[in-house]
Amino acid sequence: MKTLGLTFCIKIYFNHKGLPNKEYLRLILSSEYNRKHVDRFMGNNLMSQLANVKISLNDFQVRDGIYFPKDYEQLNSTEQKQRWDKIGKTYYGSQKIEEAAATAPIKQDYTLLTGKPGGTWSKFTVNQSVDSILEIGCGYGRIPLFLSKEKNLRCQKYYGVDISEPLLRRLLKCKQEYDFFPGAEFNIICDSAELLPLEDNSIDLAISNCVFMHIPDAQIRNLLVEISRVLKPGGIFVFNHSFHNKSCPSHIIHNFVRRLNIFKQNPVYLKQYSADEIKAMLTASGITAKCPQYTVEPTQEYAILPQKIKGIPVPFATQINNSIKPSDSRRETLAYGYSAYSNNC
Numbered sequence: 343m344k345t346l347g348l349t350f351c352i353k354i355y356f357n358h359k360g361l362p363n364k365e366y367l368r369l370i371l372s373s374e375y376n377r378k379h380v381d382r383f384m385g386n387n388l389m390s391q392l393a394n395v396k397i398s399l400n401d402f403q404v405r406d407g408i409y410f411p412k413d414y415e416q417l418n419s420t421e422q423k424q425r426w427d428k429i430g431k432t433y434y435g436s437q438k439i440e441e442a443a444a445t446a447p448i449k450q451d452y453t454l455l456t457g458k459p460g461g462t463w464s465k466f467t468v469n470q471s472v473d474s475i476l477e478i479g480c481g482y483g484r485i486p487l488f489l490s491k492e493k494n495l496r497c498q499k500y501y502g503v504d505i506s507e508p509l510l511r512r513l514l515k516c517k518q519e520y521d522f523f524p525g526a527e528f529n530i531i532c533d534s535a536e537l538l539p540l541e542d543n544s545i546d547l548a549i550s551n552c553v554f555m556h557i558p559d560a561q562i563r564n565l566l567v568e569i570s571r572v573l574k575p576g577g578i579f580v581f582n583h584s585f586h587n588k589s590c591p592s593h594i595i596h597n598f599v600r601r602l603n604i605f606k607q608n609p610v611y612l613k614q615y616s617a618d619e620i621k622a623m624l625t626a627s628g629i630t631a632k633c634p635q636y637t638v639e640p641t642q643e644y645a646i647l648p649q650k651i652k653g654i655p656v657p658f659a660t661q662i663n664n665s666i667k668p669s670d671s672r673r674e675t676l677a678y679g680y681s682a683y684s685n686n687c
């Protein structure tokens with residue numbers, strides 16, 4: 343299968359002297375394996391061409407109010423997509439609010455469904471009004487629901503990208519139920535976030551919550567370049583709890599266990615980052631040129647022990663992690679992750 347994938351890339355490379363077409367590129371980009379080998383065997387030539395490729399919503403097909411890529415079958419065959427479709431069916435938020443009685447408390451109080459997101463969201467300025475919002479990994483709409491209801495954020499257009507079809511279907515139900523961003527145009531896109539089907543400099547506010555840490559390093563870097571491309575100069579970005587912290591002991595233990603497992607390793611290795619590496623990525627993507635005033639800060643969740651190792655719960659990990667109250671000088675070491683946001687958020 344892997345050899346086939348690589349042969350396929352080589353064929354594409356030699357068959358397409360000019361810019362390869364979008365469908366082919368989509369296939370290449372959808373596989374971490376292909377990406378790695380395209381890089382290794384063919385240098386940056388093809389990869390640099392990718393930087394010039396743009397897609398638009400016209401390259402998608404709309405079904406049930408969701409934009410799907412035309413090669414959706416290919417996306418469906420990826421491990422990443424299958425994983426998130428499965429999680430999406432059982433995820434928190436999978437309660438069927440539309441089936442609850444009209445008088446049920448959850449109908450009146452959306453936080454019974456979503457909880458209240460904290461971190462950077464608590465700092466978000468109230469009563470803002472923007473033209474367009476892009477959300478990467480929107481899930482079932484927890485963050486837009488919170489921003490609309492609690493922060494009175496208003497927008498004309500909302501673009502939500504997520505790989506999980508069940509979660510996007512749930513988002514549409516939540517929208518129907520709680521009517522967040524009333525009157526806004528909703529564009530819900532089921533795809534792996536990398537090439538964004540949006541115009542240059544078209545987005546006022548780019549947001550993401552707990553998503554980047556689930557995406558491989560090469561894809562994240564491409565995605566950040568795309569976010570930078572579509573963000574308006576002076577626009578706002580909020581990537582709350584988006585990167586895992588490489589010095590957090592819990593991640594170090596995970597990495598160690600992973601290296602011991604020589605027989606079967608998870609093919610998708612998810613990197614962790616230091617604050618400096620995150621700043622370097624934001625700069626390399628061009629985001630900081632568009633939003634020069636920004637902050638990268640450790641999250642307020644700390645961890646010494648992983649919750650699970652190879653699916654096996656670690657005794658007392660939750661209690662021990664919850665009891666950590668680090669001094670300022672230890673926060674960067676013990677924080678589970680990092681958030682990055684522009685200071686005008």
Ligand SMILES: C[S@@+](CC[C@H](N)C(=O)[O-])C[C@H]1O[C@@H](n2cnc3c(N)ncnc32)[C@H](O)[C@@H]1O
Nearest residue numbers: 426479480481484504505506534535551552553
């Ligand atoms: C931990 S959930 C967070 C969901 C939502 N942001 C929230 O806070 O409720 C991670 C989300 O990222 C999405 N996701 C994972 N990999 C993705 C990818 N490659 N492209 C787009 N979305 C992805 C998942 O489907 C899921 O909705």
